[in-house]
Amino acid sequence: MPHVVTDNCQRCRFTDCVTHCPVQCFHADDERVYIDPEVCIDCSACVPICPVHAIYDSLDLPDAYAHELVINAQRSHLLPVISAHLPPLSTAESRRAELGL
Amino acid sequence: MNIDMASPDQGGCHVAVVGSGPSGFYAAEALLQAIPGVHVDMFEALPVPYGLVRSGVAPDHPKLKEVMAVFERIASADNFRLLANVRVGADVTVDELREFYHAVIFACGAQSDKALGVQGEALPGSHTATEFVGWYNGHPAYTDHTFDLSHDTAVIVGQGNVAADVCRILMTPVDSLRNTDIADHALEALARSRVKHVHMVGRRGPAQASFSPRELRELTGIAGCTVTADAHECVLGPSCREEIEARTNLNARKNVELFASFASAGTPMAVRTIHFRFGWSPAVIHGPEKVRRITLQHNRLSGPPFAQFAQPDEVTCGIDCGLVLRSIGYRGVAIPGLPFDPDQGTLPHDRGRVIGEHGPVAGAYVTGWLKRGPSGIIGTNRADSIETVATLIRDWPQLSERPRPGSAAARTLLTLRSVRVVGFNEWLAIDAAELERGRQLGRPRSKFSRVEQMLKLLG
Numbered sequence: 001m002p003h004v005v006t007d008n009c010q011r012c013r014f015t016d017c018v019t020h021c022p023v024q025c026f027h028a029d030d031e032r033v034y035i036d037p038e039v040c041i042d043c044s045a046c047v048p049i050c051p052v053h054a055i056y057d058s059l060d061l062p063d064a065y066a067h068e069l070v071i072n073a074q075r076s077h078l079l080p081v082i083s084a085h086l087p088p089l090s091t092a093e094s095r096r097a098e099l100g101l
Numbered sequence: 102m103n104i105d106m107a108s109p110d111q112g113g114c115h116v117a118v119v120g121s122g123p124s125g126f127y128a129a130e131a132l133l134q135a136i137p138g139v140h141v142d143m144f145e146a147l148p149v150p151y152g153l154v155r156s157g158v159a160p161d162h163p164k165l166k167e168v169m170a171v172f173e174r175i176a177s178a179d180n181f182r183l184l185a186n187v188r189v190g191a192d193v194t195v196d197e198l199r200e201f202y203h204a205v206i207f208a209c210g211a212q213s214d215k216a217l218g219v220q221g222e223a224l225p226g227s228h229t230a231t232e233f234v235g236w237y238n239g240h241p242a243y244t245d246h247t248f249d250l251s252h253d254t255a256v257i258v259g260q261g262n263v264a265a266d267v268c269r270i271l272m273t274p275v276d277s278l279r280n281t282d283i284a285d286h287a288l289e290a291l292a293r294s295r296v297k298h299v300h301m302v303g304r305r306g307p308a309q310a311s312f313s314p315r316e317l318r319e320l321t322g323i324a325g326c327t328v329t330a331d332a333h334e335c336v337l338g339p340s341c342r343e344e345i346e347a348r349t350n351l352n353a354r355k356n357v358e359l360f361a362s363f364a365s366a367g368t369p370m371a372v373r374t375i376h377f378r379f380g381w382s383p384a385v386i387h388g389p390e391k392v393r394r395i396t397l398q399h400n401r402l403s404g405p406p407f408a409q410f411a412q413p414d415e416v417t418c419g420i421d422c423g424l425v426l427r428s429i430g431y432r433g434v435a436i437p438g439l440p441f442d443p444d445q446g447t448l449p450h451d452r453g454r455v456i457g458e459h460g461p462v463a464g465a466y467v468t469g470w471l472k473r474g475p476s477g478i479i480g481t482n483r484a485d486s487i488e489t490v491a492t493l494i495r496d497w498p499q500l501s502e503r504p505r506p507g508s509a510a511a512r513t514l515l516t517l518r519s520v521r522v523v524g525f526n527e528w529l530a531i532d533a534a535e536l537e538r539g540r541q542l543g544r545p546r547s548k549f550s551r552v553e554q555m556l557k558l559l560g
Contacts, residue, residue: 019487022123022168022480041164044313045480048352057315060355084134085487101348 001058002037003046004072006065008054008099009033011091017046017055019085027079028086036076037069052101114139115507116493117202119189121145122152124469124482125208126172131490132206133178136497140507141178142202144193145185147241148523148555149531150176152210154479156240159266160281161273163545168479176525182508184515185523186556192520193511195438195465201510203500204464204493207439207455208486211431211446211470217258221386221395222427225249230263230428237270237291239284239550249391250294252423256395258383259428260303260310262478265320267426268299272326272373282539282546297373300420304382304400304411307334307360308341313478314355320375321359327371332364334379343406381418382411386425394421431475439465447474453489454496464500466493527559534558 005017009032017033018026025039026046035046035055046055056062058069089095116132118125121143129141149155151169158165176183187193189209198205214229216222226249235243255271257264270278275292283291303310307330310317321328337345337357345354360377381397396419400411432446440457442449448467449456455465468489469482477485493500515522531549538547549555 016484019484020480022127022483023171041167042315043165043168043478043480044315045478048349049484053348053351059315059318 002040002042002072003035003044004037004056004058004061004065004068005033005035006054006056006061006068007032008052009050011089011095012052012054013086014051014088014092015082015086016049016051018082020045020049024081024083025076026082027076028082029075029079031089033082034072034076034079037073052096052099112504113507114501115202115505116141117198117205117511118143118208119198119205120152120208120210120469120471121150121183121185122208122210122469122482123154123168123172123479124210124472124486125152125206126175127483127486128206128208128468128490129181130175130483131487132493133175133181135490135494138180140180140182142182142184142508142511144187144189144198145183146188148186148528148552148559149549150183150185150525150528156235156238157263158238159234159270160238160283161269161278162266163281165479166282181525183523183525183528184508184511185528186521186552187515190437192518193514195436197514198511199464201506202464203505204466204496206453206466206468206486206489206493207436207448207471208467208469209433209436209471211433211475213432213434213446214427215430215432217383217427217429219383219385221388221392224386224388224392225390226392226423227386227425227427230257230259230267230426231431233267233270233426234263237283237287239287239548241550241552244284244286244550248290249423250290250296252421253295254298254300254420254422255296255424255426256300256302256420256422257426257428258302259430260301260312260377261428261430262311262313262316264301264426264428265312265316267428268301268375269320269323271296271299272320272323272375274324277324279544282544282548284548284550286550296424298376299374300376300378300422302378302381302383302397304380305409306337306341306379306402307357307377308337308344308353309409310353310356310360310379312352312356314352314359317356317359321363323373323375325371326373326375327366328363328375328377329366330360330363330377330379334377335360335364338402340402340404340406340409344409347407380411382413383425383427384417392423392425394419395425431470433471433474445474447471451492453485453492521556523556523559531555531558
């Protein structure tokens with residue numbers, strides 16, 4: 001079972017995860033990133049470095065985020081791979097504050 | 102972060118990377134992306150690449166090994182060369198490399214272990230986890246090592262992911278291991294193993310164990326094996342509770358929950374058991390002629406949250422055992438010709454630029470475990486190597502002031518010294534032969550675990 005990005009990433013997109021991913025499994029749109037479950041090797045390197053705790057090992061995924069499994073799989077297949085760090089979105093810091101993180 | 106000029110001269114840009122594990126490959130990747138036309142030569146002491154991905158990652162973690170496909174893709178770049186079976190420091194010196202290349206990135210990892218420093222540590226039956234891991238993964242340096250698996254109890258000192266790997270390999274039914282790329286000699290020895298009980302000993306408490314929760318959880322999934330912990334050893338003091346409540350310490354919180362569930366599971370009835378022990382340090386390993394017993398000294402935690410240390414008290418206990426494996430951390434090894442920090446076991450550096458007593462060592466860079474110490478996982482090295490290469494790029498105007506010969510000079514010298522250099526395509530031939538040997542045995546791969554076998558195959 002792969003790792004999953006949740007909507008804490010929405011309007012943040014810090015992409016520290018991208019630099020730490022050994023296999024380039026992250027894809028992004030203008031709002032957030034997604035993990036390609038077929039490429040992720042379950043190493044968990046991205047989990048602790050996400051500033052907004054958006055990423056879960058699917059074994060630890062709260063039920064409220066179960067739908068993200070499908071969202072990550074579908075969106076990642078439609079979007080380009082992100083292999084290098086991107087500047088966070090302009091809304092990132094306000095979103096982080098909103099999340100209380 | 103691309104730089105515009107390909108080369109200040111006609112000879113091209115030449116960078117050497119020493120070591121072919123994750124940090125080396127991610128350094129190569131970052132170099133190839135940042136410097137158009139750069140020639141990257143990767144040196145590796147063994148005839149086979151990939152460092153700890155080949156000889157460290159546990160054989161029952163095939164998914165993690167899929168990262169090898171990423172390394173293969175990096176290696177397929179036109180300007181990438183593997184020079185394997187070349188020992189830097191013996192076949193070619195550091196000074197020679199610094200002369201031949203505009204820059205040299207040292208990505209040699211942490212190749213030695215920390216010692217316990219207790220009486221009996223050198224007895225037969227007392228080993229480092231490095232030896233055991235290298236042995237079951239077919240690393241040629243450990244192929245002829247032997248481990249006494251005839252006693253029913255083994256003690257593992259240390260509570261990190263390597264300790265968990267070692268424990269899993271000892272406890273997993275051998276028929277399951279047959280479906281992995283574990284070394285043939287290890288499979289044979291483990292088939293005869295009588296080890297049924299493993300004690301995993303940590304000097305501090307459950308909140309300080311450094312397992313990743315995924316590795317810890319895996320131990321609960323071994324067929325016929327029960328995981329236990331003593332409830333009273335799992336009680337957290339106020340400082341530990343503060344630690345696990347920190348947002349940055351989610352792994353510890355999950356670990357503590359898992360340990361508590363082991364403690365409440367009751368007395369094990371299973372044939373095989375894994376028993377977590379917290380707050381104990383090895384005091385003496387008893388012989389006389391080989392390991393028979395280990396005495397543990399009890400500790401209490403002192404100090405503020407996140408800086409708690411183990412303070413020994415008067416309590417001791419003993420465990421009869423035939424095998425003690427210590428997995429309490431790794432250290433880098435000094436490289437002749439470069440500065441070294443003996444306390445950290447790393448090369449002193451500033452964002453990857455090697456720093457000596459009198460300032461930066463021209464053209465020398467470091468990444469991976471040799472840079473930051475033995476922490477983090479495969480992906481951590483990608484971020485680390487990106488940082489080192491960014492530093493190298495900032496220095497590029499000085500580094501590229503004069504032309505360097507690169508591969509041509511290195512290869513000429515190695516030929517003169519009769520070194521049999523193994524290239525990436527030759528590794529692919531070894532790889533294919535290992536897969537074919539595996540196929541014939543009904544296994545995913547059967548590794549060559551001797552350098553002679555590998556070289557003989559290549560002719």
